[in-house]
Amino acid sequence: MNNAVKKKGVQSIAFQNPPVITNWASMVGPMEGQGPYGNEFDWVLEDYLFGEETWEKAEAKMLRETVKMVVGKANLQLDSIEVLLAGDLLNQIISANFAARELKIPFLGLYGACSTMAEGMALGAMLIDGGFYHTLAVGVTSHHYTAERQFRFPTEQGTQRVPSAQWTVTGCGALIMQAQGSGPRVTAATVGKVVDLGQSDVNDMGGAMAPAAADTIVTHFKDMGRTPDYYDLVITGDLGKYGMALLESLCVKFDYPLGKRLTDCGVIIYDPRQDAHAGGSGCGCSAAMFCGPFLNRMANRQYNKLLLVATGALMSPTTSFQGESIPCIAHAVAVEN
Amino acid sequence: MNNAVKKKGVQSIAFQNPPVITNWASMVGPMEGQGPYGNEFDWVLEDYLFGEETWEKAEAKMLRETVKMVVGKANLQLDSIEVLLAGDLLNQIISANFAARELKIPFLGLYGACSTMAEGMALGAMLIDGGFYHTLAVGVTSHHYTAERQFRFPTEQGTQRVPSAQWTVTGCGALIMQAQGSGPRVTAATVGKVVDLGQSDVNDMGGAMAPAAADTIVTHFKDMGRTPDYYDLVITGDLGKYGMALLESLCVKFDYPLGKRLTDCGVIIYDPRQDAHAGGSGCGCSAAMFCGPFLNRMANRQYNKLLLVATGALMSPTTSFQGESIPCIAHAVAVEN
Numbered sequence: 001m002n003n004a005v006k007k008k009g010v011q012s013i014a015f016q017n018p019p020v021i022t023n024w025a026s027m028v029g030p031m032e033g034q035g036p037y038g039n040e041f042d043w044v045l046e047d048y049l050f051g052e053e054t055w056e057k058a059e060a061k062m063l064r065e066t067v068k069m070v071v072g073k074a075n076l077q078l079d080s081i082e083v084l085l086a087g088d089l090l091n092q093i094i095s096a097n098f099a100a101r102e103l104k105i106p107f108l109g110l111y112g113a114c115s116t117m118a119e120g121m122a123l124g125a126m127l128i129d130g131g132f133y134h135t136l137a138v139g140v141t142s143h144h145y146t147a148e149r150q151f152r153f154p155t156e157q158g159t160q161r162v163p164s165a166q167w168t169v170t171g172c173g174a175l176i177m178q179a180q181g182s183g184p185r186v187t188a189a190t191v192g193k194v195v196d197l198g199q200s201d202v203n204d205m206g207g208a209m210a211p212a213a214a215d216t217i218v219t220h221f222k223d224m225g226r227t228p229d230y231y232d233l234v235i236t237g238d239l240g241k242y243g244m245a246l247l248e249s250l251c252v253k254f255d256y257p258l259g260k261r262l263t264d265c266g267v268i269i270y271d272p273r274q275d276a277h278a279g280g281s282g283c284g285c286s287a288a289m290f291c292g293p294f295l296n297r298m299a300n301r302q303y304n305k306l307l308l309v310a311t312g313a314l315m316s317p318t319t320s321f322q323g324e325s326i327p328c329i330a331h332a333v334a335v336e337n
Numbered sequence: 338m339n340n341a342v343k344k345k346g347v348q349s350i351a352f353q354n355p356p357v358i359t360n361w362a363s364m365v366g367p368m369e370g371q372g373p374y375g376n377e378f379d380w381v382l383e384d385y386l387f388g389e390e391t392w393e394k395a396e397a398k399m400l401r402e403t404v405k406m407v408v409g410k411a412n413l414q415l416d417s418i419e420v421l422l423a424g425d426l427l428n429q430i431i432s433a434n435f436a437a438r439e440l441k442i443p444f445l446g447l448y449g450a451c452s453t454m455a456e457g458m459a460l461g462a463m464l465i466d467g468g469f470y471h472t473l474a475v476g477v478t479s480h481h482y483t484a485e486r487q488f489r490f491p492t493e494q495g496t497q498r499v500p501s502a503q504w505t506v507t508g509c510g511a512l513i514m515q516a517q518g519s520g521p522r523v524t525a526a527t528v529g530k531v532v533d534l535g536q537s538d539v540n541d542m543g544g545a546m547a548p549a550a551a552d553t554i555v556t557h558f559k560d561m562g563r564t565p566d567y568y569d570l571v572i573t574g575d576l577g578k579y580g581m582a583l584l585e586s587l588c589v590k591f592d593y594p595l596g597k598r599l600t601d602c603g604v605i606i607y608d609p610r611q612d613a614h615a616g617g618s619g620c621g622c623s624a625a626m627f628c629g630p631f632l633n634r635m636a637n638r639q640y641n642k643l644l645l646v647a648t649g650a651l652m653s654p655t656t657s658f659q660g661e662s663i664p665c666i667a668h669a670v671a672v673e674n
Contacts (some may be wrong), residue, residue: 130467
C-alpha cells in the first residue's frame with residue numbers, strides 16, 4: 001500500500017499524490033470557548049443566536065461564515081472553491097444546504113452523523129488526488145440547541161441528563177484541500193462499515209460507537225501495515241469518556257493497544273468542571289477540534305502524524321421509537337506533515 | 338474537455354476512463370407497478386409494508402434487497418462491493434444507514450433530497466475513474482408513506498392535495514459501477530450549485546427546482562461544448578408537469594431549447610388517470626426510472642446518450658416553518674453507450 005492506490009479487497013486507500021490541507025478554520029459556541037482549548041479556535045460566539053432569529057439559522061450562518069473565514073485565510077475568493085463537501089446533524093442537513101445557497105459553490109451534501117468531517121475529508125482527498133478538482137472545501141457544523149430540540153427534549157424542559165450522556169457541541173470546522181501547496185497532507189483514508197452490536201441506549205452513544213471505531217482503526221492498521229506507534233495520536237470523534245475506555249479495551253483485545261496515543265475530541269473539548277457529563281458530541285466537535293487545535297499543532301510541528309477517526313451514530317428518533325438498536329460508523333483519515 | 342479531466346474554473350468533469358454501469362436493478366411500490374412502466378421494473382411490491390412492521394423498516398428493506406438484487410445480477414458477492422454510496426429522504430437517512438448495516442459494505446451516506454441518485458453516480462464515477470475503487474454500488478430509495486408522514490400530514494388525515502403537489506414515489510434504484518466491463522458508461526458529470534429564487538410554496542416543488550435544473554443543464558452544455566441534440570434525452574428527476582414546463586421555458590430563454598428531448602421521471606412514472614396530480618417525486622423516482630426503464634433501453638440501444646439531471650429541494654419542515662424559501666440543486670450525469 002506504499003503510495004499505491006487501493007488494492008482490490010482492501011478497505012483503505014493510500015493516496016498517490018496526497019492532497020494538501022492548505023488552510024483551516026474553526027468556530028465554537030460560548031461554552032466551548034470557556035473550555036481548555038477556548039483560545040485556540042478562530043472565532044468564539046458570544047451567544048447561540050449569532051445575530052439570527054433562530055438557532056437553526058444561526059447554525060447555517062456558522063458554517064457559512066467558517067467557510068468564508070477559511071477562504072479568506074487562503075487569500076482566495078469563494079468562486080475559487082470548485083466544490084463544497086458539507087453536512088450537519090439536522091434533518092435534511094439544512095445547515096449545509098442553506099450555507100451552500102449563500103456561498104454559491106457547487107455542493108455535495110453528506111450525512112454521516114458525527115463522522116461527517118472524516119467522511120468529507122476522505123471523499124475530498126479522493127476528488128483531489130483523482131484530479132477532478134484542484135481546490136475544494138470541506139465544512140461541518142453542529143449546534144447544541146438545534147440538536148437538543150430535534151433529537152431529545154425541548155430545551156426549556158430542563159430534563160436531567162444521565163452520566164453517560166454527551167453534550168452536543170456548538171462548533172464548526174472547515175478546511176481547504178488542494179492538489180498543491182504547503183500544509184499537512186491527507187495520506188490515507190479508511191471508509192468504515194456500519195457496525196451495530198445491538199446497543200440501543202441513546203444516552204450512551206459513545207458505547208454504541210466504540211465497536212465501529214475499533215473496527216475501522218484495526219482495519220486501517222492492518223491494511224496499511226502500520227502499528228499504533230506510527231501515529232503521534234489517534235483522535236476519535238466524540239466517544240466521550242466511557243466510549244473511549246471501551247474503544248481502548250477493544251483495541252487491546254485486537255492487539256493494537258493505543259495507550260496514551262488515543263485521545264477523543266469529545267473528552268477534551270470541555271473541562272470536567274463544565275458539567276458536560278461524558279463529554280462533547282456532535283459532528284462539529286471533531287470538526288472544530290481538528291480544524292482548530294489539532295491542525296494548529298501540526299503546523300507548529302508539535303504533531304506530525306495524526307489519525308482522525310470520526311465516529312457517527314446513524315439512528316434517528318424514529319428508529320429508536322421503533323425499537324431499533326444504533327448502527328454506527330467510523331471513517332479514518334491519516335494526516336501527515 | 339474531450340476526455341480531459343476537469344479544468345480549473347469549469348464546473349463539469351469529463352471522465353478519462355469512463356466508469357461502466359455494469360448492472361442495475363429497480364423496485365417499486367404497487368401504485369408505480371400499475372403505471373405505464375410497471376412491467377419494466379425488476380420487482381413490484383404487493384404492499385407498502387414489504388413484510389415489515391413499519392413503513393420505515395420497509396423502506397430500508399427496499400434498499401437492502403435492491404442492492405442484493407443488483408449484486409446477484411452481477412454474479413458477485415456482497416463483499417465484492419468495495420463501497421456503497423447511498424441516501425434517502427428520511428431524517429438522518431435511516432433507510433440507507435440500516436440497509437448498510439445489513440449489507441456490511443463500507444458506506445458513504447449522502448443527502449441530496451431527490452438529487453441523490455445523480456449525486457451518488459457523479460461521486461461514484463469520480464471514485465472509480467480516480468482509481469480508488471474497482472467495483473462500487475450506488476443505491477437510493479424513497480417510500481410514499483414514510484415521506485408523507487415525515488414531511489406532510491399524518492396519512493390517516495386524508496388531506497386534500499393541490500394540483501401542483503407531487504406524489505412521493507415508492508421506489509428504489511441501485512447500480513453497480515466498475516472500472517471495466519460492458520454496459521453504458523458515465524462519461525461526464527456536472528455537480529450543481531444551490532439555486533433559490535425565493536419560491537417558498539412546498540406544494541409546488543417542481544416550480545422551485547426548475548431554475549436549479551436549468552442552471553445545471555445550461556452549465557453542462559457550455560462546459561462540455563455540447564448542444565441539446567447531443568443527447569437522445571435530457572431526463573430530469575422529478576419536476577412534475579408544471580416544473581418541467583418552467584424548465585423548458587428557461588432553457589429556451591438561455592438558447593438551449595430541449596423540446597421533445599426533455600422528459601421528466603415524475604411526469605412519466607404515473608398515468609394521468611392515477612391521480613398523482615403534477616406527477617411523482619422522491620429520490621426513488623429518478624432512481625427507479627433510471628435503474629429500470631432508461632438503462633434497459635440503453636442496453637437494447639433504443640437510447641445511446643442520456644443526460645440524467647436529478648433535482649432536489651433542500652428545505653425541511655423546520656426551515657419552511659421559519660419562513661425560509663426553498664433552496665434547490667440539480668446534478669447532471671451523462672451516460673453513453
